[in-house]
Amino acid sequence: MAPGHRSILIAGAGATGLAAALELARRGFHPRIVDSDAGPVPLIESRALGVNARTLTLLAPSRVTDAILQEAQQIARFRVVSKGRRLADLDTTTIAGPYSALHALAQGHTERLLVGKLSDYEVVPEWETSIVSVSDDRSKPRVTLRKADGSVESASFDIVIGADGAHSTVRKAIGIGFPGEALESSFYLADFRYSQPVDSHFAEISLVDPGMIGRLPLERYVLRYISTLPDFETRIQHPAPIAERVWASNFRVHFRHVDTMSRGNVFLAGDAAHIHSPAGARGMNLGIEDACWLAWLISEGREAEYTALRMPAVQTVLKQTRQLTSLITMRNPLAIAIRNLAVPVLFRLPAFSQRLLHGVSGYDTPPPPWIDGAL
Ligand SMILES: Cc1cc2nc3c(=O)[nH]c(=O)nc-3n(C[C@H](O)[C@H](O)[C@H](O)COP(=O)(O)OP(=O)(O)OC[C@H]3O[C@@H](n4cnc5c(N)ncnc54)[C@H](O)[C@@H]3O)c2cc1C
Numbered sequence: 057m058a059p060g061h062r063s064i065l066i067a068g069a070g071a072t073g074l075a076a077a078l079e080l081a082r083r084g085f086h087p088r089i090v091d092s093d094a095g096p097v098p099l100i101e102s103r104a105l106g107v108n109a110r111t112l113t114l115l116a117p118s119r120v121t122d123a124i125l126q127e128a129q130q131i132a133r134f135r136v137v138s139k140g141r142r143l144a145d146l147d148t149t150t151i152a153g154p155y156s157a158l159h160a161l162a163q164g165h166t167e168r169l170l171v172g173k174l175s176d177y178e179v180v181p182e183w184e185t186s187i188v189s190v191s192d193d194r195s196k197p198r199v200t201l202r203k204a205d206g207s208v209e210s211a212s213f214d215i216v217i218g219a220d221g222a223h224s225t226v227r228k229a230i231g232i233g234f235p236g237e238a239l240e241s242s243f244y245l246a247d248f249r250y251s252q253p254v255d256s257h258f259a260e261i262s263l264v265d266p267g268m269i270g271r272l273p274l275e276r277y278v279l280r281y282i283s284t285l286p287d288f289e290t291r292i293q294h295p296a297p298i299a300e301r302v303w304a305s306n307f308r309v310h311f312r313h314v315d316t317m318s319r320g321n322v323f324l325a326g327d328a329a330h331i332h333s334p335a336g337a338r339g340m341n342l343g344i345e346d347a348c349w350l351a352w353l354i355s356e357g358r359e360a361e362y363t364a365l366r367m368p369a370v371q372t373v374l375k376q377t378r379q380l381t382s383l384i385t386m387r388n389p390l391a392i393a394i395r396n397l398a399v400p401v402l403f404r405l406p407a408f409s410q411r412l413l414h415g416v417s418g419y420d421t422p423p424p425p426w427i428d429g430a431l
Contacts, residue, residue, distance in 0.1 A: 062214035064354070065090070065199055067226050069181040070097075071104070071163065072326025072343035073219035074170035078118050079351030081177035088213075089179065090201060092186040092220075096167035100303050102247050102274055103163035106131075106337025109155040110418025113430050114348040121155075123169045128159035129273050133258035134416075136403070138265070138396055144403035148413060153431045157417040158259075158337060160273055166340070190216060190229040194320020215354060216322045219347065222310075224328035230319045236312025236331075241385055243334065245282040246289055246304040250296035253277055263396065264291065266387040278302060282334065284385055309333040311378055313370050317363040323350055330370045335380035338373045341418050345369065352426050369421035376415050 064080060066073045069091035077089045097103055107124055115121045136144040148157040171181065184204035191198035197216045201209045218226025227234065256273035269288050272280040277299070281292055286306075313330035317323060326343025346366055353359045386392055402408045414420055423430040 062354070063212075064088070064215045064217065065187075065211075065213040066217045066219055067187040067199075067224075068218070068220035068326075068328070069093075069167075069171075069183070070219060070221060070326065070343070071167055071170065071340045072328075072347045073217070074167060074174060074181070075115070075344040076217055076219060076325060076347035076351050077179055077181075078120070078170055078174050078177075079348050080354065081174060081179050082118050083351065083355040085351075085355070086177075087179060087217075088182065089174075090182045090185040090187060092184065094183050096171060097162075097164040099162060099164040099168075101162070101164065101305075102278075102280055102303060104166075104334075104337070104340035105160045105162055105272065105274055105280060106341070107159045107161055107166060108337065108341045108416065108418040109151065109153060109157055109431075110421070111341045111344050112155040112159070113153075113427060114344060114424060117427065118173055120169050120173050123173070124159065124161060124166065127165055127169070128161035129256055129275060130156055131158045131160055131257070131259050131273060132156065135258055135260040136263065136399055137260060138263040143263075143396065143399040146403060146409050146413070148416070151410075151413045151417050151419075153417075153419075155417075157413050162274060163340060187218075187220065187225050190218075190226055190322060194322070197320065197322050214321060215359070217347075217350065218322065218324045218328045219326050219343070220328055222327045222331050224324065226322060227314065227324055227328050230322050232314050232316060232319060232324065234312045234314060236310060239309040239311075239333070239381070239385070241284055242286075242306050242308050243282060243284060244286055244288055244304075244306040245280060247274060247278055247280045247302040248292075248294065248298050249278045249300040249302050250294070251299040252296045254279060254295045261384065263384075263392075265389075265392050265396075266385075268384045309381065311374055313374060317346075317366055317370075318359070321359075323359065323362055325350055330374065332374050332377040333381040334377075335384060336373075336377050336416060338377055338418070342370070342373050342421075345418070345421065348424060352424070365422070372420055376420065 064087040325346035
């Protein structure tokens, strides 16, 4: 059978599922993509706002990158401050390649750009349609779907992709565990819209000791604050009068990943396969990367290699985010003092700052072999 004629079902129309659908569609497949929600993430909920250089590389062939660059905010500098003193100031545009390390765009915008491009291939997500079960038949998995009107559909597919998030029904249905651990502390975030434009070209971490408050640009009028402190909003030094507190949330950080990303012709991608802290802004980007690799492997008839090729990338990113998270959540006063002394020294070392930028750009995982000259 010609690869393009294989029937493919994608569970989950988040960034991962949409990227998988798009990468398959532009190679001649016509996947079905279903999602239990009524539509993409609401625009008001910024959620995963960091889009890294690797994602821009991966979405360039489908031209989604052009659209992201039109809408996104470039994060040109990354700063670390403590008690009003600037410990580090990194120029993120110095990374080699066509893109700077990180841009900011609310997750709902990124998802809508993917949905829009997908419609060029006449692939439309089937919203309010949940996957409820996946059969044990590994070569031709049978899936049960429940639709908004309560009707149930049962169908078999050559390939099923579980991109249905951290609580993945697909992962549970095929009996793959999700080992790992949860951090004791939570993260808190709030997005503020100001009554006038604010300096939105840099991201900053203020070390409060113990704890931190991160400031990330979202738009010219909107900033995201993220912190390890429940009372962080009382400590923010706002750069302009507040027009509106747009969105707030808190979450507990887990570090988990599956031991295998596939069973037979059922594959897991994105948060369904791995979750970690938001430090480094890797989550959504790693999911998009899984999706693009899987689509390429399916088009080559090499999908059996998916776990072996992706697992090292997953492990690298979990390790990096764990290290960054322990740096910003440390509580021991001596360790904090040593860190604060070391940060200015380390950031002045070109080898250190380039390594950090390499990771933030997403370039610490294997480059996509199907894109010429990709870093
Ligand atoms: C506060 C916060 C900030 C973050 N910041 C960043 C960041 O800056 N950069 C970054 O890269 N990542 C960030 N992340 C992580 C990022 O949001 C996730 O990693 C990303 O959304 C994962 O995408 P996904 O498509 O794999 O999963 P999801 O976004 O969880 O999408 C899964 C989809 O599956 C659907 N679904 C679930 N169950 C079913 C079912 N049974 N049937 C059908 N559909 C189903 C859901 O409705 C959903 O649409 C952040 C996360 C949080 C919480």
